[in-house]
Amino acid sequence: MSGMSGFRTVRGMRDFLPEEASLLRFVEDRARKVADLYGYKEIITPIVEPYDLLSAKAGEEVKSRMFIFKDLGGRDVALRPEFTASVARLVATTLKNEPKPLRLFCVGSAYRYDEPQKGRYREFWQSNYELMGSNRPEADAEILMLTNTLLQQNGLRRVAFKIGHIGVLKGILEHEKVEERIQNAVMQLMDKKQYDDAIGLLKNSGVSENCTSIIQELVKLRGANVLEIVKKIERLVKNYEKSIEAAKNLREILRLISGSECRIDVTLDAGFARGLEYYTGIIFEMYVTDLDIALGGGGRYDRLIELFGGEPTPAIGVAHGLDRIMLAMKMQQTRPQTQRRKTVMVVAVGDDVADETSRIAQILRESGISVELEIMRRKIGKALEVADKKKMDYAIIVGKKELDEGAVVIRDLVRREQSVVNIGKIVERITLVEGRDLP
Numbered sequence: 001m002s003g004m005s006g007f008r009t010v011r012g013m014r015d016f017l018p019e020e021a022s023l024l025r026f027v028e029d030r031a032r033k034v035a036d037l038y039g040y041k042e043i044i045t046p047i048v049e050p051y052d053l054l055s056a057k058a059g060e061e062v063k064s065r066m067f068i069f070k071d072l073g074g075r076d077v078a079l080r081p082e083f084t085a086s087v088a089r090l091v092a093t094t095l096k097n098e099p100k101p102l103r104l105f106c107v108g109s110a111y112r113y114d115e116p117q118k119g120r121y122r123e124f125w126q127s128n129y130e131l132m133g134s135n136r137p138e139a140d141a142e143i144l145m146l147t148n149t150l151l152q153q154n155g156l157r158r159v160a161f162k163i164g165h166i167g168v169l170k171g172i173l174e175h176e177k178v179e180e181r182i183q184n185a186v187m188q189l190m191d192k193k194q195y196d197d198a199i200g201l202l203k204n205s206g207v208s209e210n211c212t213s214i215i216q217e218l219v220k221l222r223g224a225n226v227l228e229i230v231k232k233i234e235r236l237v238k239n240y241e242k243s244i245e246a247a248k249n250l251r252e253i254l255r256l257i258s259g260s261e262c263r264i265d266v267t268l269d270a271g272f273a274r275g276l277e278y279y280t281g282i283i284f285e286m287y288v289t290d291l292d293i294a295l296g297g298g299g300r301y302d303r304l305i306e307l308f309g310g311e312p313t314p315a316i317g318v319a320h321g322l323d324r325i326m327l328a329m330k331m332q333q334t335r336p337q338t339q340r341r342k343t344v345m346v347v348a349v350g351d352d353v354a355d356e357t358s359r360i361a362q363i364l365r366e367s368g369i370s371v372e373l374e375i376m377r378r379k380i381g382k383a384l385e386v387a388d389k390k391k392m393d394y395a396i397i398v399g400k401k402e403l404d405e406g407a408v409v410i411r412d413l414v415r416r417e418q419s420v421v422n423i424g425k426i427v428e429r430i431t432l433v434e435g436r437d438l439p
């Protein structure tokens with residue numbers, strides 16, 4: 001039988017080596033803390049879901065990139081491309097009688113068959129927050145502020161929010177009786193900034209000249225003087241009742257954010273659309289300078305839960321791309337401040353001290369000190385070299401001679417000094433030295 005070799009990861013899939021893995025877990029922990037701070041309860045939903053659920057309102061773009069397969073029972077299933085559909089399923093079914101609002105948090109991997117490039121992978125990680133049951137602008141503002149907190153807590157600077165409102169455009173298209181299929185196609189084109197194609201499609205579907213010229217003007221409105229721009233939007237859409245309502249809603253949300261004194265840098269973009277089809281209200285994405293891919297995005301979707309058979313439930317949510325947050329952290333060189341455990345290599349000298357050695361290792365671990373046992377039977381010199389290379393803090397050398405006195409040798413690998421210490425004092429010794437290190 002011939003051997004197998006040369007295996008590689010599937011295109012678009014990555015291994016996370018220890019450093020990457022620990023950064024991902026750090027960012028994930030931060031996301032969990034922010035969820036806690038804002039009162040979001042964590043839930044865990046399956047990676048594999050019914051294809052029909054995930055595709056219902058995902059939009060053509062996401063739908064065309066889903067990993068789809070039949071399971072062995074012949075069910076059409078897919079790997080989740082996002083969390084929102086799963087959370088909406090829960091709120092439409094199992095959680096339907098829970099008191100509102102519901103604040104739910106998930107974190108985990110998601111899958112899209114995107115073209116692999118910087119910050120774009122086929123397996124990626126999201127932290128996802130959904131706030132369900134309130135149509136108040138306070139809910140929208142909360143999701144934006146929570147997002148701002150999360151990015152701040154990861155040490156990111158120069159974060160900018162791009163904001164739009166799908167209700168402005170939808171108000172016009174619905175009033176003009178544009179078929180939903182065409183509406184969605186128009187949004188997909190706008191999401192890709194193909195405004196001319198979007199306008200062309202509208203003209204072809206028989207929309208009035210006046211209407212297309214309003215939309216043409218609308219998509220040009222963008223900038224940082226947000227209240228000014230809302231005013232311009234209101235003037236442009238003055239004949240479309242639903243659109244005026246949407247602009248008012250946008251104004252209220254923007255007021256709440258600026259009144260909250262959490263400094264969020266906002267750009268308003270009236271021609272902004274997002275690929276997902278379920279949005280009905282405000283939509284947004286976050287960016288940092290020098291990285292032109294979104295760190296996350298979200299928006300209001302007031303009809304998804306009833307589409308899934310639940311009670312009509314207004315909702316707003318956001319997903320943060322953890323891989324991209326990690327990229328931005330590296331770019332901005334924001335080192336996470338984690339409290340690292342002290343690390344110790346425990347080396348046995350000779351054959352007859354094995355029991356005592358593993359007992360000592362256990363005492364240390366129970367005190368929260370990270371221990372690696374030397375198990376390659378290396379000579380002391382070699383073992384210390386390895387411990388040094390691994391940047392460990394201490395080596396403990398367990399030899400017969402010291403053991404007979406109830407002691408071991410502790411070597412401080414940073415200061416390069418060693419001494420004989422009573423077994424009962426090892427933990428104290430290591431933590432004491434740590435205390436001295438503190439400013």
Ligand code: HAM
Pocket residue numbers: 081082083084112114119120121122123124125126128129130276294295296297298299300301316317318319320321322323324
């Ligand atoms: P989304 O904009 O499709 O929204 O994805 C959110 C974030 O996930 C993106 O901004 C990006 O950071 C990250 N992301 C998406 N695709 C990839 C990829 N191929 N590689 C790396 N990162 C990626 C949603 O998923 C909605 N569920 C957000 C939401 C929640 N809306 C309401 N509630």
